[in-house]
Amino acid sequence: MQAIATILREMEGAVKDPGGAVRAFKQETGREVIGCLPIYVPEEIIYAGGMLPIGVWGGQTNIVQSGTYLPSFACSIMRAIMEFAMRGVYNDLSAVVCPMHCDTLKCIGENWKVGISEVPCFCLVYPQNRKNPSGISYLTTEFEHLRKKLESLSGRTITDEAINQAIVIYNEHRKTIREFTRVARDYPLTITAQKRHMVIKSGFFMDKAKHTLLVKSLISELKALPAEKSSGIKVILTGIMAEPDSFLELFNQYNLVVVGDDLAHESRQFRTDVPAGGTPLERLARRWAEVQGCSLAYDPEKRRSNMLIDMVRETGADGVIVTMMKFCEPDEFDYPILKKEFEKANIPHLYIELEQQADSAEQLRTRIQGFAEMMSTR
C-alpha cells in the first residue's frame, strides 16, 4: 500500500501543479512546452520534436476578463482557458494548438490570435467527412502544416522516423491506461472515483513514457493485492469531463463506483490507437477517422448510445451518469438520442449539468443523493 500511495502522490503533484511540471521540463531540457486544447491534438508530432505536449482543459477560477472574448453562454472550459490566458498563466508555454472541433473552439482559435500575443496559437481544422480518402488526405496536410510550424518554432527538424517512434510511445501509453481502467474496477476502495480521475489526468502533464512506467507500476502493485469487495452502485460516466473536483468527491459519500467512462477528458483520449500503415502523418489522420462514439466526431449512425449500452453490459454497471458540460452544443445534441436509447434498454441514467466554475456542490449533492437512493431501491 505504501508503494501505491507514493505513486499516487507523484501523480497528484503533477495534477496540482502543472505550472511546476512545465517549468521543470524547461529547466531540465531547455526545450519548448506546447499546450494542447481539447481534444485529439496529434501530440506525437510535438513529442517527436523533443517538446512536451501538455493538456489545457481550463480549471476552477473566477471569470473576470474573458467575457471580452466569449459570452457567458460559452462553455466554462473555454471561458476558463481564455481567462487563464489573459492573466498570463500560460505564458511559460511556447505555443498552444487549438483543434477547431466546435463553434466555441473556433472562436477561441481566432480570439487567441487577437487577445493573447505572448503565446502563438496554431489552429487545426478537422474534416467532418473524416472517413473518406479526401478527408484523410486533407487532415494529413493540416498535420504537415502543424509539423512545419513546430519546426520553425523550435528550430529542429521533426522526422517521420521520430514521429513513428512517438506513435509507439503513445500507443503503449493508451494501452496501459486502458488496462489501468480495467484493473481499477477490482479495487474501488483504493482507486476511488477521484483517484481514477487523477491517475488519468496526471498523464496530461507528464512525459508519456514516464507516465506509462508509473501507471504500469501502479497496476502491478494493485494486482498484488486481493480484489476489494464493494457494495457500491456501479456507474459509467459519459460527457466531456467529470469536474469540478467537488463532483467526484460526492461519489464516495453516496457509494458510487466508476466502472467505466466515455469522457472526452478520459477514455476518448486513449481508446483509439494510431493505426499501422502509411506515413506517420497519414496514420495520425486515420486515427481521427477511426474515432467512434464521440460527440465531436461526425457519425451519421450515432453509435454512441449503442457503445454505452455495450459498456454497461460488459462492466455490469447499474446505470449511466451523463455529465453535461453546460453550453456544450455537440454533447447536448447527442443527449436526446442517449436518453431514448437508455430508456429503451431499461438502463437508469442521471443527467447532470456541470460547470467548471460551479462554486457550490449542493445542487450536485442533491442530484447524486437522489440518484443513489433511487438506485438502491431498484
Ligand code: SF4
Ligand atoms: S466541445 Fe463542448 S466543452 Fe468542448 S469546447 Fe466545444 S462546447 Fe466546450
